[in-house]
Amino acid sequence: MLNYERYKRVPVMNYPERQWPGNEIKKAPIWCSVDLRDGNQALTEPMVVEEKIEMFQLLIKLGFKEIEVGFPAASQIEFDFLRQLVERKLIPDDVVVQVLVQCREHLVKRTFEALKGVKKAIVHIYNSTSTLQRDVVFKKDMDEIKAIAIQGAEWVKQYMKDFDGEVVLEYSPESFTGTELEFALDICNAVQETWGATPDKKIIFNLPSTVEMTTPNVYADRIEWMNQRFKNRESIILSVHPHNDRGTGVAAAELAILAGAERVEGTLFGNGERTGNLDILTVAYNLFSQGINPELHLENIREISEVYERCTKMEVGPRHPYAGKLVFTAFSGSHQDAINKGMQAMRERKNAYWEVPYLPIDPADIGRQYEPVVRINSQSGKGGVAFVMDTFYGFKLPKGMHKEFADVIQAISEKQGEVAPEQILDEFNSNYVDRKEPIHFLKAQITEAEEDVEFSTFARVRYMDHGVEKVFEGVGNGPIDAVQKGLEKELDIEIRVLDYNEHALASGSGAKAASYIHLLDVRSGKTTYGVGISSNITRSSIRGIFSAVNRLFY
Ligand SMILES: CC(=O)SCCNC(=O)CCNC(=O)[C@H](O)C(C)(C)COP(=O)(O)OP(=O)(O)OC[C@H]1O[C@@H](n2cnc3c(N)ncnc32)[C@H](O)[C@@H]1OP(=O)(O)O
Numbered sequence: 134m135l136n137y138e139r140y141k142r143v144p145v146m147n148y149p150e151r152q153w154p155g156n157e158i159k160k161a162p163i164w165c166s167v168d169l170r171d172g173n174q175a176l177t178e179p180m181v182v183e184e185k186i187e188m189f190q191l192l193i194k195l196g197f198k199e200i201e202v203g204f205p206a207a208s209q210i211e212f213d214f215l216r217q218l219v220e221r222k223l224i225p226d227d228v229v230v231q232v233l234v235q236c237r238e239h240l241v242k243r244t245f246e247a248l249k250g251v252k253k254a255i256v257h258i259y260n261s262t263s264t265l266q267r268d269v270v271f272k273k274d275m276d277e278i279k280a281i282a283i284q285g286a287e288w289v290k291q292y293m294k295d296f297d298g299e300v301v302l303e304y305s306p307e308s309f310t311g312t313e314l315e316f317a318l319d320i321c322n323a324v325q326e327t328w329g330a331t332p333d334k335k336i337i338f339n340l341p342s343t344v345e346m347t348t349p350n351v352y353a354d355r356i357e358w359m360n361q362r363f364k365n366r367e368s369i370i371l372s373v374h375p376h377n378d379r380g381t382g383v384a385a386a387e388l389a390i391l392a393g394a395e396r397v398e399g400t401l402f403g404n405g406e407r408t409g410n411l412d413i414l415t416v417a418y419n420l421f422s423q424g425i426n427p428e429l430h431l432e433n434i435r436e437i438s439e440v441y442e443r444c445t446k447m448e449v450g451p452r453h454p455y456a457g458k459l460v461f462t463a464f465s466g467s468h469q470d471a472i473n474k475g476m477q478a479m480r481e482r483k484n485a486y487w488e489v490p491y492l493p494i495d496p497a498d499i500g501r502q503y504e505p506v507v508r509i510n511s512q513s514g515k516g517g518v519a520f521v522m523d524t525f526y527g528f529k530l531p532k533g534m535h536k537e538f539a540d541v542i543q544a545i546s547e548k549q550g551e552v553a554p555e556q557i558l559d560e561f562n563s564n565y566v567d568r569k570e571p572i573h574f575l576k577a578q579i580t581e582a583e584e585d586v587e588f589s590t591f592a593r594v595r596y597m598d599h600g601v602e603k604v605f606e607g608v609g610n611g612p613i614d615a616v617q618k619g620l621e622k623e624l625d626i627e628i629r630v631l632d633y634n635e636h637a638l639a640s641g642s643g644a645k646a647a648s649y650i651h652l653l654d655v656r657s658g659k660t661t662y663g664v665g666i667s668s669n670i671t672r673s674s675i676r677g678i679f680s681a682v683n684r685l686f687y
């Protein structure tokens with residue numbers, strides 16, 4: 134039995150005045166990517182300089198205006214990377230680079246050496262403030278921990294004197310989620326006083342869930358509590374930096390925005406220590422799906438995934454929101470049917486809003502394709518098979534034919550598992566379009582008689598019967614009727630055309646038409662569909678009859 138009694142429950146806050154549950158997110162926060170620092174520090178194989186540069190350029194392309202480029206005082210590679218950005222003039226004027234550093238003098242000094250030549254930088258200092266870390270890591274009391282933070286801000290002030298660029302200070306009470314709120318507030322206020330923030334020279338207070346310890350509502354309560362109590366709130370940018378230990382990093386960020394956070398730090402696909410950081414892409418796509426401009430260029434999720442996977446050597450999971458290979462794929466029959474109908478309704482209603490069951494966004498909006506939306510396996514229904522035939526190949530099977538053809542595919546999927554669209558098309562051809570034996574249509578001559586004659590169409594049809602060329606004739610009230618009557622006599626059968634449908638195939642198919650004939654064998658009561666394709670509509674319908682006769686009788 135699990136020894137759950139070893140774990141302490143994190144208490145909820147006694148905070149009845151909370152406002153955030155009634156708020157609504159109406160605009161994107163300021164995004165700060167920490168892929169090159171927090172993300173990178175968590176890789177088994179950290180990125181080399183060229184990979185970091187590729188990632189940096191991706192982040193710029195995506196529209197990030199604040200990018201944490203590393204911890205330049207921590208290692209030579211981190212230092213060199215920032216120097217490369219500066220020396221190769223890779224930092225656009227509208228992008229602010231952020232650097233992380235502990236509140237230790239030699240590290241602050243080295244950080245400013247790395248920043249030389251940067252026009253504007255966010256210098257991000259931090260120290261751990263939680264009860265546990267004070268106790269077991271730092272072995273310091275609250276005043277001593279506060280003194281570390283104040284001293285850190287003072288060193289930044291001191292070393293920035295010889296720096297030509299602009300500096301914004303960011304302070305993180307690291308392990309905020311395990312810190313007493315009054316203490317977190319006190320330490321932030323002290324750092325602000327030391328730094329001397331003003332509304333024109335704001336300080337960033339970044340409240341991390343360094344370790345996500347409980348439900349995201351508690352994090353939101355804590356953010357709102359701080360937000361309402363900071364001194365000089367107008368001189369502060371309130372930032373959050375959620376991690377994902379409980380799998381609720383995205384929820385924590387969203388609730389924190391409701392609670393007053395204006396800035397969000399995170400990574401692409403949530404790469405980061407342990408279970409990762411907040412996935413910025415998911416939060417941004419969530420905003421987009423609510424009709425809010427995410428303020429990032431997220432139109433090509435494939436490219437983002439490709440660069441990310443190449444640089445980090447991590448993989449995007451198949452069910453990762455928005456980006457995973459399977460997230461726009463429906464396997465089950467009822468989902469496929471609903472998507473099929475939803476897409477059709479979108480086309481007919483020309484609705485300005487995207488509304489398709491089971492697809493919260495249009496995959497095409499983010500560079501995904503419709504093709505993999507429906508995949509066919511033994512759980513799939515007739516709607517899915519019809520959808521594949523329509524969207525992949527342009528065949529609009531009549532409704533009555535959906536089940537008949539889906540049964541053919543289901544029998545295959547029960548044996549082999551998933552059936553790819555190409556195999557579905559092959560089966561469609563071999564079961565219908567190419568069912569040309571043993572009676573094989575060759576040519577027809579259709580003649581219209583004078584008007585006001587009851588049966589006015591005359592058909593003369595050449596065909597092969599078990600390899601022997603033959604001819605029959607028939608008269609009817611149209612070409613299909615004439616051929617049907619001729620066939621009945623010729624083959625000694627009794628058939629009725631129950632339904633007839635036709636449509637043009639897409640231009641790529643050489644302006645052809647597809648005809649679907651639903652045919653009844655009167656004597657046995659059996660019915661089937663036949664399909665014919667031709668550039669000539671009459672010929673395609675005759676081929677459809679022959680296909681159905683071959684299916685019914687041979
Ligand atoms: C939650 C986060 O992700 S925070 C960021 C974490 N990321 C990293 O640390 C990656 C880069 N860091 C490093 O490579 C190393 O920590 C270095 C190079 C910066 C420093 O290395 P070292 O000085 O050898 O060791 P270390 O980081 O363990 O520091 C230990 C000392 O610094 C103190 N310290 C740790 N963090 C801080 C801080 N934020 N501010 C001030 N002092 C600190 C510790 O109390 C400890 O003091 P002690 O020696 O008196 O016991």
Ligand SMILES: CC(C)C(=O)C(=O)O
Nearest residue numbers: 259305307308341343
């Ligand atoms: C430095 C801080 C913000 C951090 O990375 C964390 O707490 O996770």
